[in-house]
Amino acid sequence: NAGVTQTPKFQVLKTGQSMTLQCAQDMNHEYMSWYRQDPGMGLRLIHYSVGAGITDQGEVPNGYNVSRSTTEDFPLRLLSAAPSQTSVYFCASSKLNYGYTFGSGTRLTVV
Amino acid sequence: AQTVTQSQPEMSVQEAETVTLSCTYDTSENNYYLFWYKQPPSRQMILVIRQEAYKQQNATENRFSVNFQKAAKSFSLKISDSQLGDTAMYFCAFMKHPIQGAQKLVFGQGTRLTINP
Numbered sequence: 001n002a003g004v005t006q007t008p009k010f011q012v013l014k015t016g017q018s019m020t021l022q023c024a025q026d027m028n029h030e031y032m033s034w035y036r037q038d039p040g041m042g043l044r045l046i047h048y049s050v051g052a053g054i055t056d057q058g059e060v061p062n063g064y065n066v067s068r069s070t071t072e073d074f075p076l077r078l079l080s081a082a083p084s085q086t087s088v089y090f091c092a093s094s095k096l097n098y099g100y101t102f103g104s105g106t107r108l109t110v111v
Numbered sequence: 112a113q114t115v116t117q118s119q120p121e122m123s124v125q126e127a128e129t130v131t132l133s134c135t136y137d138t139s140e141n142n143y144y145l146f147w148y149k150q151p152p153s154r155q156m157i158l159v160i161r162q163e164a165y166k167q168q169n170a171t172e173n174r175f176s177v178n179f180q181k182a183a184k185s186f187s188l189k190i191s192d193s194q195l196g197d198t199a200m201y202f203c204a205f206m207k208h209p210i211q212g213a214q215k216l217v218f219g220q221g222t223r224l225t226i227n228p
Contacts, residue, residue, distance in 0.1 A: 033216070040220060042202060042219055042220045042221055043216070043218045045216070048215060056213075058215065092156075096214065097144070098161070099146045099161050099206075102148075102157075105155070105156075
Protein backbone atom coordinates (compact mmCIF):
# COMPACT_ATOMS: atom_id res chain seq x y z
CA ASN A 1 0.00 0.00 0.00
CA ALA A 2 1.24 3.48 -0.87
CA GLY A 3 -0.81 5.14 1.92
CA VAL A 4 -1.45 8.84 1.25
CA THR A 5 0.25 10.24 -1.85
CA GLN A 6 0.64 13.98 -2.37
CA THR A 7 1.92 15.72 -5.45
CA PRO A 8 3.87 17.86 -6.06
CA LYS A 9 6.38 17.90 -3.20
CA PHE A 10 7.53 21.44 -3.98
CA GLN A 11 5.91 24.28 -5.91
CA VAL A 12 6.62 27.95 -6.54
CA LEU A 13 3.74 30.11 -7.71
CA LYS A 14 3.42 33.72 -8.67
CA THR A 15 0.81 35.84 -6.94
CA GLY A 16 -2.53 35.41 -8.67
CA GLN A 17 -1.80 32.02 -10.21
CA SER A 18 -4.01 29.04 -9.51
CA MET A 19 -3.04 25.44 -8.97
CA THR A 20 -4.26 22.12 -7.62
CA LEU A 21 -2.52 20.04 -5.00
CA GLN A 22 -3.25 16.39 -5.58
CA CYS A 23 -3.97 13.85 -2.84
CA ALA A 24 -4.80 10.18 -3.21
CA GLN A 25 -5.15 7.37 -0.67
CA ASP A 26 -5.44 3.63 -1.23
CA MET A 27 -6.64 2.56 2.22
CA ASN A 28 -10.38 3.00 1.54
CA HIS A 29 -10.61 5.61 4.30
CA GLU A 30 -13.84 7.56 4.59
CA TYR A 31 -12.30 10.68 6.12
CA MET A 32 -9.84 12.98 4.37
CA SER A 33 -8.49 16.38 5.37
CA TRP A 34 -6.16 19.14 4.27
CA TYR A 35 -3.96 20.95 6.78
CA ARG A 36 -1.46 23.73 6.46
CA GLN A 37 1.59 24.02 8.67
CA ASP A 38 3.11 27.38 9.48
CA PRO A 39 6.02 28.04 11.86
CA GLY A 40 4.93 28.27 15.49
CA MET A 41 1.29 27.50 14.71
CA GLY A 42 1.11 23.74 14.44
CA LEU A 43 -1.21 22.36 11.79
CA ARG A 44 -4.49 24.04 10.97
CA LEU A 45 -7.44 22.45 9.19
CA ILE A 46 -8.36 23.91 5.80
CA HIS A 47 -11.10 21.59 4.51
CA TYR A 48 -12.25 18.09 5.27
CA SER A 49 -14.43 15.36 3.84
CA VAL A 50 -16.43 12.58 5.50
CA GLY A 51 -16.98 10.64 2.29
CA ALA A 52 -17.30 10.94 -1.46
CA GLY A 53 -19.42 13.94 -2.39
CA ILE A 54 -19.33 15.46 1.12
CA THR A 55 -16.94 18.26 2.10
CA ASP A 56 -16.91 21.04 4.66
CA GLN A 57 -14.77 23.96 5.80
CA GLY A 58 -12.19 23.81 8.51
CA GLU A 59 -10.49 26.56 10.47
CA VAL A 60 -8.78 28.40 7.58
CA PRO A 61 -10.75 27.75 4.35
CA ASN A 62 -10.50 31.13 2.62
CA GLY A 63 -8.75 30.99 -0.74
CA TYR A 64 -9.08 27.23 -1.09
CA ASN A 65 -11.59 24.89 -2.72
CA VAL A 66 -11.98 21.14 -2.48
CA SER A 67 -14.08 18.42 -4.02
CA ARG A 68 -14.33 14.70 -3.41
CA SER A 69 -15.74 12.81 -6.36
CA THR A 70 -14.22 9.47 -5.33
CA THR A 71 -13.22 7.86 -2.03
CA GLU A 72 -9.57 7.86 -3.11
CA ASP A 73 -8.98 11.44 -4.26
CA PHE A 74 -9.23 14.77 -2.47
CA PRO A 75 -7.61 17.63 -4.43
CA LEU A 76 -7.06 21.08 -2.97
CA ARG A 77 -7.38 24.07 -5.30
CA LEU A 78 -5.79 27.44 -4.75
CA LEU A 79 -7.95 29.89 -6.64
CA SER A 80 -5.65 32.94 -6.78
CA ALA A 81 -2.41 32.39 -4.88
CA ALA A 82 -1.31 34.98 -2.33
CA PRO A 83 1.96 35.25 -0.37
CA SER A 84 -0.02 34.45 2.81
CA GLN A 85 -0.59 30.98 1.36
CA THR A 86 3.11 30.19 1.49
CA SER A 87 3.14 27.14 3.74
CA VAL A 88 3.56 23.38 3.93
CA TYR A 89 0.37 21.54 3.03
CA PHE A 90 -0.54 18.10 4.30
CA CYS A 91 -3.26 15.78 3.13
CA ALA A 92 -4.41 13.07 5.54
CA SER A 93 -6.90 10.23 5.63
CA SER A 94 -8.50 8.20 8.40
CA LYS A 95 -11.07 5.59 9.19
CA LEU A 96 -13.65 6.21 11.90
CA ASN A 97 -12.28 6.82 15.40
CA TYR A 98 -8.66 6.39 14.40
CA GLY A 99 -5.81 8.81 13.94
CA TYR A 100 -5.04 10.26 10.57
CA THR A 101 -2.37 8.97 8.20
CA PHE A 102 -0.55 11.87 6.58
CA GLY A 103 1.03 12.36 3.20
CA SER A 104 4.58 13.63 2.89
CA GLY A 105 3.53 17.23 2.37
CA THR A 106 3.84 19.93 -0.29
CA ARG A 107 6.04 22.94 0.31
CA LEU A 108 4.38 25.86 -1.50
CA THR A 109 6.02 29.24 -1.98
CA VAL A 110 4.04 32.15 -3.42
CA VAL A 111 6.16 35.04 -4.69
CA ALA B 112 -13.85 25.33 20.54
CA GLN B 113 -11.14 22.97 21.64
CA THR B 114 -7.58 24.18 22.21
CA VAL B 115 -4.35 22.28 22.71
CA THR B 116 -1.33 23.79 24.45
CA GLN B 117 2.23 22.53 24.46
CA SER B 118 4.15 24.72 26.88
CA GLN B 119 7.65 23.50 26.00
CA PRO B 120 8.77 24.90 22.63
CA GLU B 121 12.10 23.06 22.82
CA MET B 122 13.68 20.27 24.86
CA SER B 123 17.05 18.58 24.75
CA VAL B 124 18.25 15.39 26.49
CA GLN B 125 21.12 12.95 26.26
CA GLU B 126 20.77 9.65 24.47
CA ALA B 127 19.34 6.86 26.67
CA GLU B 128 17.68 9.32 29.04
CA THR B 129 13.94 9.50 29.66
CA VAL B 130 12.09 12.62 28.59
CA THR B 131 8.51 13.79 29.14
CA LEU B 132 6.69 16.18 26.83
CA SER B 133 3.72 18.10 28.22
CA CYS B 134 0.34 18.75 26.66
CA THR B 135 -2.82 20.28 28.07
CA TYR B 136 -6.13 20.74 26.33
CA ASP B 137 -9.39 22.49 26.87
CA THR B 138 -12.72 20.90 26.02
CA SER B 139 -16.23 20.49 27.34
CA GLU B 140 -16.55 17.12 25.62
CA ASN B 141 -16.56 13.92 27.61
CA ASN B 142 -15.73 11.50 24.82
CA TYR B 143 -12.72 12.20 22.64
CA TYR B 144 -9.34 10.99 21.43
CA LEU B 145 -5.84 12.28 22.01
CA PHE B 146 -2.77 11.68 19.86
CA TRP B 147 0.92 12.33 19.73
CA TYR B 148 2.47 12.80 16.31
CA LYS B 149 6.18 12.88 15.50
CA GLN B 150 7.58 15.01 12.68
CA PRO B 151 11.26 14.28 11.95
CA PRO B 152 13.34 16.49 9.65
CA SER B 153 11.94 14.53 6.70
CA ARG B 154 8.67 16.42 7.36
CA GLN B 155 6.58 13.24 7.46
CA MET B 156 3.89 13.22 10.18
CA ILE B 157 4.00 9.91 12.04
CA LEU B 158 1.38 8.75 14.53
CA VAL B 159 3.16 7.76 17.74
CA ILE B 160 0.37 6.93 20.14
CA ARG B 161 -3.41 7.17 20.53
CA GLN B 162 -5.52 7.44 23.69
CA GLU B 163 -9.25 7.04 24.01
CA ALA B 164 -10.67 9.32 26.71
CA TYR B 165 -13.11 6.75 28.05
CA LYS B 166 -10.27 4.30 28.74
CA GLN B 167 -8.55 4.88 32.08
CA GLN B 168 -5.53 2.79 31.17
CA ASN B 169 -2.67 4.79 29.74
CA ALA B 170 -1.63 3.85 26.20
CA THR B 171 1.85 2.47 25.54
CA GLU B 172 3.77 1.73 22.34
CA ASN B 173 7.18 0.21 23.01
CA ARG B 174 9.35 3.04 24.46
CA PHE B 175 6.51 5.55 24.23
CA SER B 176 3.86 5.90 26.93
CA VAL B 177 1.40 8.55 28.00
CA ASN B 178 0.15 9.90 31.29
CA PHE B 179 -3.49 10.75 30.67
CA GLN B 180 -5.12 12.79 33.42
CA LYS B 181 -8.69 13.41 32.27
CA ALA B 182 -9.78 15.61 35.15
CA ALA B 183 -6.71 17.79 34.77
CA LYS B 184 -7.00 17.73 30.95
CA SER B 185 -3.39 16.72 30.70
CA PHE B 186 -1.78 14.31 28.23
CA SER B 187 1.98 13.97 28.53
CA LEU B 188 4.25 11.75 26.42
CA LYS B 189 7.12 9.85 28.02
CA ILE B 190 9.94 8.55 25.85
CA SER B 191 12.13 5.99 27.61
CA ASP B 192 15.68 5.08 26.60
CA SER B 193 15.71 7.92 24.09
CA GLN B 194 17.48 7.37 20.78
CA LEU B 195 19.02 9.71 18.22
CA GLY B 196 16.19 8.82 15.85
CA ASP B 197 13.71 10.31 18.33
CA THR B 198 14.96 13.79 17.39
CA ALA B 199 11.90 15.46 15.89
CA MET B 200 9.06 17.89 16.38
CA TYR B 201 6.30 16.35 18.50
CA PHE B 202 2.69 17.45 18.20
CA CYS B 203 -0.13 16.75 20.60
CA ALA B 204 -3.56 16.58 18.96
CA PHE B 205 -7.19 16.37 20.09
CA MET B 206 -10.15 14.90 18.25
CA LYS B 207 -13.65 14.89 19.67
CA HIS B 208 -15.75 11.83 19.13
CA PRO B 209 -17.28 12.09 15.66
CA ILE B 210 -20.82 13.43 15.62
CA GLN B 211 -22.64 13.73 12.33
CA GLY B 212 -19.53 12.61 10.55
CA ALA B 213 -17.08 15.27 11.68
CA GLN B 214 -13.64 13.89 12.56
CA LYS B 215 -11.20 16.78 12.93
CA LEU B 216 -7.80 17.06 14.58
CA VAL B 217 -6.82 20.11 16.62
CA PHE B 218 -3.05 20.42 17.06
CA GLY B 219 -0.82 22.05 19.62
CA GLN B 220 2.08 24.25 18.53
CA GLY B 221 4.63 21.48 18.88
CA THR B 222 7.73 20.71 20.96
CA ARG B 223 11.10 20.43 19.25
CA LEU B 224 12.98 17.54 20.88
CA THR B 225 16.70 17.02 20.35
CA ILE B 226 18.46 13.85 21.48
CA ASN B 227 22.18 14.46 21.93
CA PRO B 228 24.80 11.70 21.58
